Amino acid sequence: MDLGIKGKVALVTASSGGLGAAIARTLAAEGAKVAITGTNREKLDRTEAAIKAAGGTVISLVWDLGDLSLIEPSIALIEKELGPIDILVNNTGGPPPSPAAGQAQDVWTKHFNLMVLSVIAITDRVLPGMRARKWGRVLTSTSMGTIVPIPNLGVSNTLRASLIGWSKTVSREVAKEGVTVNVISPGRILTDRIHQIDGAQAKREGKTVEEVAAASQATIPAGRYGDPQEFADVATFLCSARASYVTGSNVRVDGGVIPNV
Numbered sequence: 315m316d317l318g319i320k321g322k323v324a325l326v327t328a329s330s331g332g333l334g335a336a337i338a339r340t341l342a343a344e345g346a347k348v349a350i351t352g353t354n355r356e357k358l359d360r361t362e363a364a365i366k367a368a369g370g371t372v373i374s375l376v377w378d379l380g381d382l383s384l385i386e387p388s389i390a391l392i393e394k395e396l397g398p399i400d401i402l403v404n405n406t407g408g409p410p411p412s413p414a415a416g417q418a419q420d421v422w423t424k425h426f427n428l429m430v431l432s433v434i435a436i437t438d439r440v441l442p443g444m445r446a447r448k449w450g451r452v453l454t455s456t457s458m459g460t461i462v463p464i465p466n467l468g469v470s471n472t473l474r475a476s477l478i479g480w481s482k483t484v485s486r487e488v489a490k491e492g493v494t495v496n497v498i499s500p501g502r503i504l505t506d507r508i509h510q511i512d513g514a515q516a517k518r519e520g521k522t523v524e525e526v527a528a529a530s531q532a533t534i535p536a537g538r539y540g541d542p543q544e545f546a547d548v549a550t551f552l553c554s555a556r557a558s559y560v561t562g563s564n565v566r567v568d569g570g571v572i573p574n575v
Contacts, residue, residue: 318555320345324401325392327379327436330357332505333455334405336546342370344550346401349392351377371396379406380428382435389439398447399440401553404433404454404477408507411514414468421469429473434480441488450493451553454481458501461564461572466514478564485562494561496552501568502530504539536569 319341326338330352342348342365350365350372352358358374365372373395377388392399406429409421437452444450458464459471460478478497485495502508509523516526531538545567551557552565566572 315556317344317550319401319553322346322400323349323392323396323398324403324553325349325351325389325399325436325440326403326405327351327377327432328405328407329403330354330361330374332507333500333503333542333545334403335361336542337403337405337455337549338372339365339368339370340543340546340550341401341403341553342372343368344554346553347371347396349373349375349396349399351375351379351388353378379432380424382427382432385432385435385439389436398443400444400447400449401451402437402440402453403549403553404436404452406433406455408457408467409469409473411466411511412469413466414472417469422473425469425473429470430476430480433477437484441484441493444493445488445491448492450488450491451557452481452484452493452495453549453552454495454497455549456497456499456564458499458566458568458572460497460499461566461574464511466518467511481564482562489561492558494552494557496561497564498545498549498552499564499566499568499572500540500545501566501571502534502539503542503545503567505542508539534569534571536571538569540567540569 324341324346328334329338329350362374409425456474460475463471512526516523
């Protein structure tokens with residue numbers, strides 16, 4: 315299937331590794347020109363090199379999403395190097411495992427800027443161009459915790475949930491202009507984040523990480539953690555021309571683990 319995104323310009327944030335990198339690689343493989351971001355230059359260089367080795371067009375930017383002052387210069391650079399952004403994949407790192415109660419105010423503020431306000435501000439920066447060109451894709455990666463809150467991920471559950479209402483609202487405002495706005499919610503996809511969560515649980519419960527991982531996978535109908543490529547394939551389709559009638563949706567990639575419909 316031709317996804318119809320050859321030559322489109324895509325920005326995938328927090329994409330030096332994990333799910334973001336998988337999405338960036340897959341978009342590039344479909345012919346999109348991709349900008350990747352992260353805070354670790356070494357990891358960015360590795361991901362950029364892998365995309366180029368596969369024949370893709372990519373640039374990389376060291377960009378701390380929590381620093382909102384970097385949004386304008388970073389996007390201006392992407393526009394100069396690649397062109398106006400047609401596809402925006404909002405991906406952010408998550409906060410360390412923690413309860414929701416008793417968190418200091420500066421913890422909430424720090425992660426709100428990183429996980430919520432940056433997403434809104436970056437989208438607001440590129441959305442006018444998409445609307446003017448009558449084509450655009452905005453995809454925000456959240457978590458299954460927005461549907462079924464995950465124990466000991468209190469800050470993440472709370473902040474990511476706010477993006478669901480925002481995304482749905484924006485989708486209705488721009489649908490007639492050829493711009494789709496969707497959320498994609500990963501279940502337990504095998505990345506460093508899953509290792510971090512399993513490690514924290516193992517420490518709390520006095521178990522080995524292997525024991526926690528085995529118990530976790532036993533609760534997934536598919537019987538295993540997901541592969542980042544499986545997630546990236548769905549994300550890339552949602553960013554494609556073929557998904558032009560999918561908007562305002564929260565698409566789950568979870569191996570069936572979320573219990574409700």
